[in-house]
Amino acid sequence: MELNDKVAVITGAGSGIGRSLAVKFAAAGARAVVCTDLDADNAAETAAMVGDVATSAQLDVGDHRAIERLVVDTEANLGALDVFVSNAGYGLRGGLDLPTDEWERMMNVHTWSHLAAARAVIPGMTERGGGYLLNTASAAGLLTQMDSGPYAVSKHAAVALAEWILINHGDEGIGVSVLCPQAVRTNILGPRAKEATSTRQAAGDGILEPDDVADACVEAIRAERFLVLPHPEVATYFQRKADDYDRWLGGMRRFRRRLRSHD
Numbered sequence: 400m401e402l403n404d405k406v407a408v409i410t411g412a413g414s415g416i417g418r419s420l421a422v423k424f425a426a427a428g429a430r431a432v433v434c435t436d437l438d439a440d441n442a443a444e445t446a447a448m449v450g451d452v453a454t455s456a457q458l459d460v461g462d463h464r465a466i467e468r469l470v471v472d473t474e475a476n477l478g479a480l481d482v483f484v485s486n487a488g489y490g491l492r493g494g495l496d497l498p499t500d501e502w503e504r505m506m507n508v509h510t511w512s513h514l515a516a517a518r519a520v521i522p523g524m525t526e527r528g529g530g531y532l533l534n535t536a537s538a539a540g541l542l543t544q545m546d547s548g549p550y551a552v553s554k555h556a557a558v559a560l561a562e563w564i565l566i567n568h569g570d571e572g573i574g575v576s577v578l579c580p581q582a583v584r585t586n587i588l589g590p591r592a593k594e595a596t597s598t599r600q601a602a603g604d605g606i607l608e609p610d611d612v613a614d615a616c617v618e619a620i621r622a623e624r625f626l627v628l629p630h631p632e633v634a635t636y637f638q639r640k641a642d643d644y645d646r647w648l649g650g651m652r653r654f655r656r657r658l659r660s661h662d
Contacts, residue, residue, distance in 0.1 A: 402427035406429070406479060407482035408435065412434035417436070420613045421449050425453060429482075432449055433456060434453055435455070436458065439456075463515035482531045483531075484535075485533070485535065488535060497549065510556040513532075521568055529574070532575045533619075534560075535577075537580065541633060542636055562625075574620070576626075579626060579628055580607060581607075604633075
């Protein structure tokens with residue numbers, strides 16, 4: 400899909416990858432870019448950076464009815480929606496020690512928000528002959544995130560949902576890409592990123608800039624390629640995992656021990 404003259408919604412557009420995507424979509428000729436974020440001021444700042452084609456809205460992607468209302472309002476004011484980017488997310492360290500509601504919250508933001516968006520946009524896209532979903536997951540969705548159980552699980556679920564949508568709706572003209580980077584210089588890294596096990600795990604192949612990741616996304620949408628891997632090493636790791644799952648698990652346990660020895 401070419402982005403020229405398209406209408407797009409981007410969640411989590413107040414900073415990081417989402418902000419860069421908004422800028423890149425406009426540069427690619429999008430007719431309208433709706434920049435949404437939990438922080439309304441950050442969303443408005445992104446829209447101001449993008450220029451006349453951009454508008455902004457406050458959106459909590461954990462509120463699925465709010466996603467539905469956003470889609471209705473966008474189509475009423477800007478026309479048919481062509482691209483929905485489910486990008487919002489956050490980081491949280493922990494595992495079995497975390498209460499179940501923290502696991503549920505992360506699933507809600509990282510997976511069920513993608514489902515809510517798909518439900519809101521796919522019927523209309525199908526009637527018009529097609530549309531596109533770009534869902535941000537993580538390399539953790541193909542591999543794992545050792546210091547965050549809910550992050551690893553929710554990102555795996557996000558990849559699985561994207562697969563399912565493409566398999567079942569691709570013949571209706573629905574394109575799907577899923578973004579699976581390692582470390583990117585965003586707010587998720589946090590102020591103590593260099594000390595965090597999560598960053599040390601993900602940053603071994605370099606910390607990318609959001610603009611570079613956004614470029615990879617635009618290219619993937621144009622090519623209608625499912626996996627967006629700004630860190631090409633992830634493809635190698637994913638292949639190794641598939642080739643010998645037990646060996647991969649053993650290697651990850653050794654990797655975890657090595658990382659924890661520096662904590």
